Amino acid sequence: MRQAQRSGDNSTNIQGEVVNLGLSYRDAREIAKDVYEENITKFTDIARNVASERAQEFTDKLLSALPMEALETLKDPDVQRSLFHAQQEYACSGEKDLGDLLIHLLSDKMKGPKGGIKALALSEALKTAPKVTSSHISALSVLMLITQTKLGVESIEAFQESMKQILAPIAEDLHVSNSDLAYLEYAGCLSISAFDNAVGNMFATTYPGLFxxxxxxxxxxxxxxxxxxxxxxxxxxxxxxxxxxxxxxxxxxxxxxxxxxxxxxxxxxxxIDVGLMSGEQIEQEVSGIHPTLADFAKKYNGSRLKNCQLTAIGTTLAHTNLKRVLGEHFDTELDIWVN
Incomplete structure (x- = not known):
């Protein structure tokens, strides 16, 4: 039977059961490839081949992490600019951790709404990530866990288990000097003040009912x-x-x-303060939860990290790293902190 369709102005006629009006994965891959190839610095043949392979590896991982509807954002000049920046940085460094961090940041940017503080913070974090080291990212992540995060625990046992699953893996890479912190302040990731957020005091403020x-x-x-x-x-x-x-x-x-x-x-x-344990008592208890935490409070309190507060960029980098490293143990969205 012949079927006829009539439509008005600015409309789309559709027949059949499967229709895709948006970008396909193949289209998105080609756009991402073109963004890189048309902008990358001209290297020698060998260096160019290595860089192109890394850029394609990065692109494939990014696209596989995105829902189909997010592929449409590749038409946006702002997204293309961020994509090229991320491709370029990974193509030149080849560092897996940096690549994973950039993929998570860019994925969040492409899946989220355009505009607003969160979108701006993600864009700036994409620019900042290649300028800091993995130990810097660990320090930002630890700072977020201590000063900005409340674990949903209601028993001492649950708190201790969360410390093993969440804080211990991140604290293991905590090696930060005051020079590192001064650099992170310069990079716009944090601010250093006179406030003293020692580990024990912060836990007493966040979890008074557990201590x-x-x-x-x-x-x-x-x-x-x-x-x-x-x-x-x-x-x-x-x-x-x-x-x-x-x-x-x-x-x-x-x-x-x-x-x-x-x-x-x-x-x-x-x-609230009647019967509350002292900061030193809390730190001593935390040190016995896991071998990695044995000297954690001493390292944290011994640096100016205890005087630091994260900026929106620092929070974005820390949050993205925590989700990347901890997976299901840290599944909260960035909107809670940056919105």
Whole structure:
């Protein structure tokens, strides 16, 4: 039977069951190849062949990591510029870790929306990644885990297991000098201030409920006892005592500010520090979790890393590296930190 189709202006007629109006993998591969070949510096024949092989290897890995709909972004001049920069850097260095990092960064850029802080941070991170070393990336990653990340754990055992799976693999490569940190500040990855974010103090702030010996109900001021007791839980370290819920200090203070606790906020805030372990005690406990962490706090606190704060570029590099190295153990999206 003959079928007729009629359409209006600016429309597309479609017949059949399988239709692909976007770029195919082959089309995307050709575009990516052309971007490289038409821009790369003219090397000698041998060097050119090596560089071209690396660029093609990089391109194939990138395209295999992208969903089909993301291939359309290869038509965007901004994406092509970022693609060539990444191809060029990997073609010249051949460093696998750098190549993987650039692929993850470029993949996130191509899959995400155009515009906004996240897109800008990814673009700048693509430019910065080749300018820093693997030890620099490790330092940024450790800094993110200590100062910007809260693990979703609610028991001491779960915390210790997460330290083995997440912090230990990253801390193993932590070798950073104050000169390294000064360079990272120059590169726009972090800022160095007078703030002291020592490991023990940061964990006490982020996980007060995991590092407290709690308090007896009688330690709660009598006028607040009837209101505060319902939100306490048995102390994880001493069942004879109670403690506040497992939240960060900031979250506990927000809880205290709720209208239901009006008149009792000051007492709840006071109880946050009752029974709380010292920073030194926390660091000593962490050092026994895994051999790699035995001297971690000493190395971290002994450098100016404890005085550093990540920028959007540093956070983007750190986040991408954590996802690359840790896989399923670190599956949160960059939008949480950069948006």
């Amino acid at each position: 407290t010996n709690g308090f007896m109900p009688e330690n709660i001021a009598e006028p607040s006892r009837a209101t505060v007791m319902p939100i306490t839980i048995p102390c994880l370290r001493d069942p004879a005592n109670v403690q506040l819920p497992i939240m960060t200090k900031g979250e506990l203070k927000e809880l205290a500010g709720q209208s239901v606790f009006q008149g009792h906020a000051q007492e709840i805030t006071r109880l």
